[in-house]
Each structure stands twice: as structure tokens, then as C-alpha cells.
Amino acid sequence: MASTDTAKTVGNNDVYSHGNVEESDAPDAAVSQSGATQERLTIPGIKLGKLDVPVPVMLSPMAGVTNWPFRVLCERYGPHGLYVAEMITARALVARNPKAFRLCRFAPSESPRSLQLYGVNPGIVEQAARMVVDGHMADHVDLNFGCPVPKVTRRGGGSALPWKLDVFAELIHRVVSVCDAAGIPVTAKIRVGIDHEHETYLDAGRIAQEEGCAAVSLHARTTAEYYGGHADWQRIAELADALTIPVFGNGDIWGAQDALDMMKQTGCAGVAIGRGCQGRPWLFADIKNAFNASDERVNPTLAEVGAVIEEHARLLTEFYDGDEVMAVHDLRKHVAWYLKGFAVGGATRKAFMQSENLEDIARNVRELDPNLRLPDEMADKPRGRVRYAKKVHLPYGWLDSRELSKEGREALFGDDPMDASY
Template structure:
């Protein structure tokens, strides 16, 4: 059970909240909560923004860090730095980002198409962690589009180069977050890669979805992204479902309000009051989805400037309102499918190992 890294969401505040809620509702913490994606080169260069993004809680264990990288050299240096400076207990590698500004430079979900380059990047991370107990895992998509599927090769190559596990977001890059995840491709990957665990990602919005995915695909675990937006208690529900325990009752509006205040407090602790309160604003609509909260209160919450102000606004809402039926289901960005932006000639040679120019520099700072 893994929290997928999400930019601007899975910082130390959100991860702490998820862990606290799992512990409070199940008595244990069994999930793996991964930090925001950071750029390998920016980490090595000790960019202040990147270093701040790698903050972990004092009792966070294991500390899981995801790297964005396109270059074996920077990959090795970043993984070596993580080992030597004890920055994390686990390294995950992102080859699934479909954002045009990333793929246009040859990064993210464009990389696995270049089989030789992909192999060298994974090998570099594993080589840097040899002799340690820090595992390297790899996450990727089905491929660039339906005509350029790469997940079976990517899973095989990652396993051959020493990855401890692989995770598949069962969409192509051209789908982005639209449509339906193709769980059948997770099953195909599980059949194809037998030497390491295979995790599934895509369309897990309820505890039953996780069970259904594992039963349908045979995958060894689940990765959850958008489903937990505004629902950090989802991991407690997942843990209960996967362990055959009674699911905790969904929170009413008063309990959600307490969670929102706690989230804001943690963000302020991490970012300071000004930025922390700006960060909580984007979570308001997710938290209040389906609840009876008028447009005026929502508008004022979208401008909140302090924890006390947030607390006062939440006190105006009916605390006993039950969790809404339409509070479940898909959340966050979905968008529509589109042609993947790629460097010129990117698809000409799948075995070319030339590092894409400028992809690391553009993302310095996280």
C-alpha cells in the first residue's frame, strides 16, 4: 500500500497526516508514504527548494524519496548522496510523468521508450546503493501511446538491473489521467516479471478497488494517488480492507474539519504561516466535496491566511453532517487524452542512449 508521489501534495505535512490517521484508526502504520518527486541533479547541486522538499518527519520510517532523472551520471551521484548522507531509506524512480513540459524534453514517461538509456539509469541507481539496505524501485506507464507500449520491456529491464520492485500506472502517457486504467496490462506485467514484486496503480478510489485490482491482476500491492486527495484517511480504510478488518467509519464534517485544521498546522510548521495557508487552500474543495458548505464559506476558505481563521470558518459548518455519498469516487485532475510532446526524432531509435538535452536543467529546484 503506497502513497504515490504528487507534486505539491505529498510533502511531509500530508505524509504525516496520512500516517497519523492510519495509526489512529488501525493501531499501526503499514503504508509506504513517498515524498514529492525531486530532480536528481537539483539534489546533487543542493538546490534550496529541493532540499526543503526532502524533509522527513522525525518518526517517519521508512523515509521514501522519488527521483526524477534522465541522466545516468546524475542518477548515480544523487543515489550515492542519499546513501552517504543518510537522506532516505528507499529510492523510487519516476518514469511515468506525462506532463508536456517534461516529455517534450525527453523526460518522465518518454524515457522507457529508449531502452538502453532507461537500463543505464536504473543500473546507475542500483550501483550507487550496492552494499546497503536501500532498495531501488521503478515506476512507469504502459507506454507513450497505444502504438508505443513499453511496460513489459521496462519491467524486465528494471528487474534485470536490480530493481527491488516495479510499479505500473496502467495508462499510457497520451491518456494522461483520463479514461480508465487498463488493469489487464498490470496482469500482463505480473505474468512477464516474476522475479520482483509488481505493484498496480490507477483508479483506486475506494478500499474495494484495491482488493479488486489485486484479485484481477495478481499484483503484489497497490499505489494510490488522486484517490486520497481530500481523504488522507483512505489509507486507514485500505489497510483495514486488505487485512480483513472492519473498515473505519467515514468521518462526518466535524471530523473532517479537525483533519483540515491539523493539515494546515502541519503545512504551517513545514512552510511557515504564509505559504502553509496558501497550500491548504487547494485542498479545501477536495475535503469539502459533497458536504453542505455554502459557496461563501468555500470562497473565504480559498483566501484563508491563518490556522485560526480556517478554524473559525470551519466552525460555521454543520459538524454532524455525515460523509456524503458523492464524496467517494474519482478526484483531482482528469483532463483529456492528447498526443505526447516529444523531442524531434525521439521515436526513431528505441535503443539510442543519448541523454536528452536540457531535461535535467529545466527541473532544477524540484
């Protein structure tokens, strides 16, 4: 039996209060694959400073995933969004670490070029931002305050940093001061907080806005929740209601309907896509179509998926300066995502995991059933690992105060690792 899906309000928010969701001139309803009747809406673009974003969709930075080969594939399917490079450690950039510069590469087709910086020392992050500006390395800078990985949070970075209001504000202020002069918009990626007893998102959003950020992206989980459970979209609604700058909602967007539902329920200005696009760069085409009141969705055959796998392998080989072994090893995790849900045997998956060069990949692709499609019940399902943090790792005494003491600053800033990425 078909059921009617209506827009839901969250708390006291009016789902249309931010002017981000417009009713379409298209027919009033469309029938989803599940048989439910869905309201058709048109989502307008936004501006970040002088930067136009016609389709308000952001590819969230993911370490080891969102290098330029993957970004290019995503952008081909869904142009006119923001496709952000994986996190660059500011100190590594300042130290001219070769790996950091590799991660800063963009393909000629990428526009705008979006780069994410991470750091805990405002002075170092400012230096990195200056390098980005002076080197004309990006058109948009995102700041990482959302990473929950212990290696990052135990240094006071990522999602731990907004707890220290003074350092958080200083870091944003310094980066915005550098980038604003060059007309480069700065955005901030944040989480709900460290845990539900130490929430930071409203303070962080307010400070980001006051210090000149053009937008904020909120992953609606705490650090303690990591990537487990369900994202609390109500927090996105609350932040969107509290700020005048655009808010991108992030968390549990596995399909185009999820993106529409988030927009309707929260009043956010756009959506940020993370694990949902792993092995599915065409998700951006689905969302672009959905935002334009179109029912068209991409449901590729396995032959078409295989062609994407081969193209991804070739692009990664270029990324690694012709090193096929490095490229194919990097591709392995992507292949697991590309094949997720398809009825291919364990032997086929194993063969891909044992590939060592482009010919191995091509041979394994030729062995795939070209006409196979993903079953409807497997579409738009959660992807990636569901991981819970057993313990949030923080610097000693981190939660004792919302400000960082002089001694704390010396301890925290004196031993920042040189890693190019976590």
C-alpha cells in the same frame, strides 16, 4: 436487489497465481454499502530487499501534494505502508537547490523514509543517489518513469524515458549500484507507454527487474491518456505475470473495494494510491482494514474533517518554517478536496480560499456543520482533475529509435533544468 461479486480473472491469469491474496478465516462474505456481497480476503505484506512492508500500499508521489505534512496524515491512518515524497529533480539536488532539500525533508515519525528521484541523465541521477546514500536521507528510493507532464516528457523524462531502452537500463543500473551497497531498495514507477502504438511497460518491467529493482509500480494508462478515461488493469495483470519482483498496481483506486478488486483481478503484490487519497488521508485506514478482512471504514463527520484540515494547516506551517501565508495558500487545494461532496455552500468554500493565516482557517472550520457526513453516493468517487493530453510532447525524433544516439545524448543531457520539481 443484492448481487454477488466474485473474483474475476484477467486474460489467462489465475487471480491467486502470485500468492498475494489469501482467503481469510473470517466469514466468507461481507455486505458492502451498496448491498453487494463481497468476498473477504487477507492481503499479506511484502519485502523490498531488507525492507519489510507489512501493508502493501504505496502513496504515489504527487508534485505539490505529498510533502511530509500530507504523508504524516496518511501514515497516521494507515501505518506500515510506503509513503513516498514528491518527485525530486536529481540535478536540483546535485546543485543543492534549497527547494529540492525542502522537499527531501521527513518528519521524525516517518519510517521507512521513501524518496523519489527524477532525471534523464544517468550520471546526474547517480550523483543524486550518492547524496541520498551518503547523507542517510532515505530508506527507499523510487525512480520516476511515470510522469506524463509535458514539461517533463519534452525533455525525454518521466514516462517518455522507457522508450530509450539503453538510457533507461543505464540509469537504473547506476542508481541500484549506489543504493544496493547501502541496503536501500530501489523501485521504479512506470506507465503503459507513450501511447498504445508505443507501449513500453513489459520491456521496462523486465529491464527494471534485470537491473536490480526491488519492485515496479505501474500506472495503467499511457502518457497520451494522462489521467483520463479508465486505467487498464489488464496491463497490471500482464506485468505481474511477467515478473518475479513485486508489482504495485496504480490507477482508479478510489476506495478500499477498488484496492481489493485490483488485487483479485490482477495478481499484483500491492497497490499504489494517487488522486484517490486527495482530501481523504483516511483512505489508507480503509485499505489497511480491507487487507485484514475487516469491514471497518472511516466515514468522518464534517467536524472531524475540519479537525484534519486544521492539523494539516499547522503541519504545513512547520514545513514552511513558520510562514502561515505560504502554508495556508498551499492548503487551499487540499481544502477543496477535503470538502468535495459535502453539502457546504459556495460562500464557505470561498471563505477558505481567501484564508491567509491559521486563525482564518480555524474560524472557517468553526462555521462548518459539525454533524454533516458525506452522502453514501459520494463515497469512493473519482477525485482530482480528469485531464486528457491533447498531444504528447517529446524531444525531436524521439520515437525513431529505441536507443539514444551519441548526438541525442549530448543534446538531451546538456541542458537539464535545475527545477526542484515540475
